[in-house]
Amino acid sequence: xxxxxxxxxxxxxxxxxxxxxxxxxxxxxxxxxxxxxxxxxxxxxxxxxxxxxxxxxxxxxxxxxxxxxxxxxxxxxxxxxxxxxxxxxxxxxxxxxxxxxxxxxxxxxxxxxxxxxxxxxxxxxxxxxxxxxxxxxxxxxxxxxxxxxxxxxxxxxxxxxxxxxxxxxxxxxxxxxxxxxxxxxxxxxxxxxxxxxxxxxxxxxxxxxxxxxxxxxxxxxxxxxxxxxxxxxxxxxxxxxxxxxxxxxxxxxxxxxxxxxxxxxxxxxxxxxxxxxxxxxxxxxxxxxxxxxxxxxxxxxxxxxxxxxxxxxxxxxxxxxxxxxxxxxxxxxxxxxxxxxxxxxxxxxxxxxxxxxxxxxxxxxxxxxxxxxxxxx
Amino acid sequence: xxxxxxxxxxxxxxxxxxxxxxxxxxxxxxxxxxxxxxxxxxxxxxxxxxxxxxxxxxxxxxxxxxxxxxxxxxxxxxxxxxxxxxxxxxxxxxxxxxxxxxxxxxxxxxxxxxxxxxxxxxxxxx
Numbered sequence: 001x002x003x004x005x006x007x008x009x010x011x012x013x014x015x016x017x018x019x020x021x022x023x024x025x026x027x028x029x030x031x032x033x034x035x036x037x038x039x040x041x042x043x044x045x046x047x048x049x050x051x052x053x054x055x056x057x058x059x060x061x062x063x064x065x066x067x068x069x070x071x072x073x074x075x076x077x078x079x080x081x082x083x084x085x086x087x088x089x090x091x092x093x094x095x096x097x098x099x100x101x102x103x104x105x106x107x108x109x110x111x112x113x114x115x116x117x118x119x120x121x122x123x124x125x126x127x128x129x130x131x132x133x134x135x136x137x138x139x140x141x142x143x144x145x146x147x148x149x150x151x152x153x154x155x156x157x158x159x160x161x162x163x164x165x166x167x168x169x170x171x172x173x174x175x176x177x178x179x180x181x182x183x184x185x186x187x188x189x190x191x192x193x194x195x196x197x198x199x200x201x202x203x204x205x206x207x208x209x210x211x212x213x214x215x216x217x218x219x220x221x222x223x224x225x226x227x228x229x230x231x232x233x234x235x236x237x238x239x240x241x242x243x244x245x246x247x248x249x250x251x252x253x254x255x256x257x258x259x260x261x262x263x264x265x266x267x268x269x270x271x272x273x274x275x276x277x278x279x280x281x282x283x284x285x286x287x288x289x290x291x292x293x294x295x296x297x298x299x300x301x302x303x304x305x306x307x308x309x310x311x312x313x314x315x316x317x318x319x320x321x322x323x324x325x326x327x328x329x330x331x332x333x334x335x336x337x338x339x340x341x342x343x344x345x346x347x348x349x350x351x352x353x354x355x356x357x358x359x360x361x362x363x364x365x366x367x368x369x370x371x372x373x374x375x376x377x
Numbered sequence: 378x379x380x381x382x383x384x385x386x387x388x389x390x391x392x393x394x395x396x397x398x399x400x401x402x403x404x405x406x407x408x409x410x411x412x413x414x415x416x417x418x419x420x421x422x423x424x425x426x427x428x429x430x431x432x433x434x435x436x437x438x439x440x441x442x443x444x445x446x447x448x449x450x451x452x453x454x455x456x457x458x459x460x461x462x463x464x465x466x467x468x469x470x471x472x473x474x475x476x477x478x479x480x481x482x483x484x485x486x487x488x489x490x491x492x493x494x495x496x497x498x499x500x501x502x503x
Contacts, residue, residue, distance in 0.1 A: 107493050
């Protein structure tokens with residue numbers, strides 16, 4: 001109770017300093033300190049042509065943080081997806097997406113260990129609803145980069161100066177036996193749940209921001225992912241490049257990602273023998289997107305409105321191993337356009353329309369209409 | 378009458394604007410604009426001379442952030458986008474590197490949000 005009262009007092013003092021920015025009050029925070037609970041939520045309405053509309057409380061996420069000292073900190077992120085847990089992902093799931101301790105040693109070198117977000121792509125480490133346009137995350141950041149992509153591991157991160165930042169982790173590998181033709185490597189995430197680490201995977205990201213408007217990044221993830229079947233040698237490599245540009249009302253985003261799976265032919269053979277059906281897993285999957293957004297109403301929340309247009313191209317059957325034919329329904333592209341209204345900088349009311357096409361003549365293209373309400377606190 | 382009134386007005390203006398009429402103030406500190414956004418500060422490296430006082434005006438481009446200079450007793454909140462800015466003054470009395478960081482949880486990459494104030498020895502040498 002006393003702790004709560006102290007925190008309330010501190011928060012009140014801090015808020016007062018915001019209300020009077022010209023005379024901001026300074027307080028030095030002591031340690032150890034447990035921060036207030038933060039989090040984000042995502043509430044969606046989805047309507048696809050020919051299907052019944054769906055209301056989904058997609059994400060309920062709580063973040064906790066604790067500072068043991070100025071240099072030793074814990075961050076945790078616990079997520080409930082689809083509001084109800086029955087034991088299958090389709091019905092909902094509880095995920096521990098982050099739970100790590102940071103050892104903040106110096107600007108260029110810090111150590112992190114625990115449950116980590118893979119530092120791959122724009123969205124995986126920046127997935128709060130007000131941060132991105134569109135009710136759902138980009139397809140490329142779902143199918144090619146399987147965000148939210150997290151697993152157990154340890155590594156280093158820091159800033160090298162002159163606009164360079166990096167992180168590099170050793171983490172648990174993917175499980176290749178869970179790869180699919182439709183969603184690529186997504187099903188292979190071990191999610192830190194008694195993860196098999198007979199093999200170790202490595203991931204790293206470098207970011208460069210030398211000017212205020214532009215950030216460019218490159219990521220890699222590589223690891224042998226066939227621990228469940230030692231006879232296989234299913235090395236997986238994910239390479240990714242991205243750029244974000246923002247000046248005044250304009251924001252541009254671009255991302256390219258490619259997945260390479262070594263020995264995909266043998267992986268298909270092994271899976272076919274055990275299930276009777278060839279999963280038709282590709283040896284290369286590829287996706288990219290470009291997005292332009294413009295703040296058409298820029299008078300400050302609640303008069304804050306962004307319109308955007310995004311083109312995505314993603315193919316989980318991009319290159320097949322010898323003897324396998326690509327399933328063209330998984331060679332897809334999408335036009336996504338919509339608006340994001342910010343009644344508060346932390347609250348995003350979203351609406352978008354998606355035209356999702358595939359290269360198969362057998363499966364129809366899809367039209368989707370989505371509404372979303374997302375918030376951060 | 379008009380000439381006397383004009384003379385009185387000029388005299389009043391001179392008195393009010395005379396240097397001794399206002400409290401003595403030192404030179405205004407150099408103002409440095411800083412932008413905070415998930416999950417970085419811009420600029421993330423700020424250089425000042427030893428003994429130089431600077432005024433940091435910190436504005437957010439998204440949510441509410443915090444701004445703490447580790448070990449310097451500075452810890453304040455940065456209002457959300459469009460809600461103004463936070464101001465603090467910093468004098469690097471001792472040469473060295475002072476880490477600053479976001480002190481309010483702002484998202485998944487909160488702990489990445491750090492920067493450094495570099496105080497160069499020998500004040501006045503730019």
